Amino acid sequence: MIRRLGRIEGQVRGLRAMVEADRHCLDEIQQIRAMTAALREVGLLIIDQHVNEGLRLAARGQDREAVMADLLRVLRAAMAEAG
Incomplete structure (x- = not known):
């Protein structure tokens, strides 16, 4: 991800x-x-990492409803940016 951000910086320049x-x-x-x-x-990479971490937490017995609510909040924010 850092390498990609470096390329984007180059594109901006x-x-x-x-x-x-x-x-x-x-x-x-x-x-x-x-x-x-x-x-x-x-x-998308950031969302992927967040979803994977949320699934890992849910699998470890964390509050699944809270994990799902957080994932949905992130996805909604991402979709609002795309729209």
């Missing part, structure tokens, strides 16, 4: 350079779309 150089707007939009896709993938 690249976009800034494109804007400063007054590159064609389609090139800039393509860079933004690539960054958006990369951020979405990082978000």
Whole structure:
């Protein structure tokens, strides 16, 4: 995940350079779309880790209702960002 975030930082720097150089707007939009896709993938990795941890806690006998409520809260937040 850290490596992915480093690539995204590079993409942001690249976009800034494109804007400063007054590159064609389609090139800039393509860079933004690539960054958006990369951020979405990082978000999915974070959700994956959270779901796996929640399932692990539920399997160990933690309050399953609380674990499920937390997982749903995270998923709702992620879906609200996507919408």
